[in-house]
Amino acid sequence: MKKLYITRPLPEPVVAAAREEFDVVLRRNTSPLSQSDMRTALRDYDAVLPTLGDMFDAKVFADVPEPRCKLLANFGVGYNHIDVAAAKTAGVEVTNTPGAVTDATADIAMTLMLMSARRAAEGERLVRSGKWTGWHPTQMLGMHLSRKTVAIAGMGRIGQAIAQRCYFGFGMKVMYWNRSEKTMEFDAERVEDLTEMAAVADVVVAAVPGGSETQHLFDADVFNAMQPHAHFINISRGEVVDEQALISALQDNVIGGAGLDVYEFEPDVPEALRQLENVTLLPHLGTAALEVRTQMGMMAVENLKAFAQGKALPNKV
Template identity: 40%
Template structure:
């Protein structure tokens, strides 16, 4: 299959690079000294693109690749790819669902426990020598006992989180674009309504224009002064300015965040707060899971270019294409 030429838009894990280089003629956009000249030369020959959230793969880029057939995205979220443009121009977009579901759900429950039980703060207390000097860490005001968790976006990962929450004895409710059949959890048609009914709001929502800042000041007020926000989905879903204000003024009790609006930048106001747990976007960050994700990127490209079609096309670019 060396007759096919593939473009990589940015840094990719060795597993992906090695396999693509062994099968195809590989071009690395990030190494081009003159991007425009590079695309003018190789663009018409590109049949597939491997990309990730670190690079915007939009219509402006894809239009320089008139013969591209597939964009394989590393990650379940693909808001950095203009899937709408791709669908309108006959280009299929794939992502990496399922293989990271359990890892992200595990991370979410760890983040939830760290936030509600102040485990990060209590560890810092111990490491600072305060246990011996000042006595036991103060009793935490919050607990998981008797709480209701509201999940925003009950997809694959949301359902895996819900299952784990049930095992912890939590009541689960959810909000999404529509009510799902066969789901044993109560559905709330509005996010504000679900926030009012929840003690803990967990966001698994993807990024993009449709979800931008949907967790805003009104939602945080509805969550209330004992409420906790956990975001394991995309940082752009939360209005960070409103969140900082809510945390500083005790509109909500705390937050656990694995994602941020302008990664890798984290607002210093969040870093300064003890009642906030911050992780550097590590939801799926194990060798085991990232290798599975990388392999799925490769497998999607190989399957498509061999004429078998994509393995995991996204909703905007179904396969076979709708006529």
């Protein structure tokens, strides 16, 4: 029986399914693997089930040139924490869990859009503080989302799910920035220039993958182009945003507000960002529903089982 290392606690049904096929070692620590842990994982196990924050970079693979591990079955759709090219050079395949995260992540995007536009986090803090003096006609006036314009950067599965919710749920005009044209069951306008798109939107949503090509894609130029009432939402990866540029835009009221589920140096969130009233901050809740995390885990296990049985990997990166 092949030996499997699971790097974080997972829902029990996932672990049970993995044990059917593998000799499983389950790490109980919820923090990312250390560099030493990753080297040990590559040397001592036939397969590893890693996740966000387990930074299997080129240096890790260089230090273990002939790893026993032949598969990193990533728990999550995003895999920018794994140097796939270095893994393949070392003879290690990489898989992910696409599809399972789509609806849950799109739902969080809508949560952040509503919370930011309607100042929900600010209002909740006011009630908890005991300083709320009661309703009045001009109290905490926010932005109505219905029939506004949403601009989505990245029109993959998640981007399309967000667009669908915006169009059918709120009657919003949908614009998108993407490498290729997408055919959808509703009207959506593709725009070639990200900054030009941001300039005419009421809500700008980041739904692009992480990696070097999208590093600081959302910078001062994008935020300065946005309308003063517009809101910025990020449910993709923290590093796609120049966090200091966003903080400046929020501090100077260049934009109306922001809703963030991810951060550039996660889990570190700058004090300046935490002190702002016009930003909603969530602790990376994108897929944080039990059934979704279980589905993600089961998809990772299916990749692992295919590997153990010498079959084609269902979700090879």
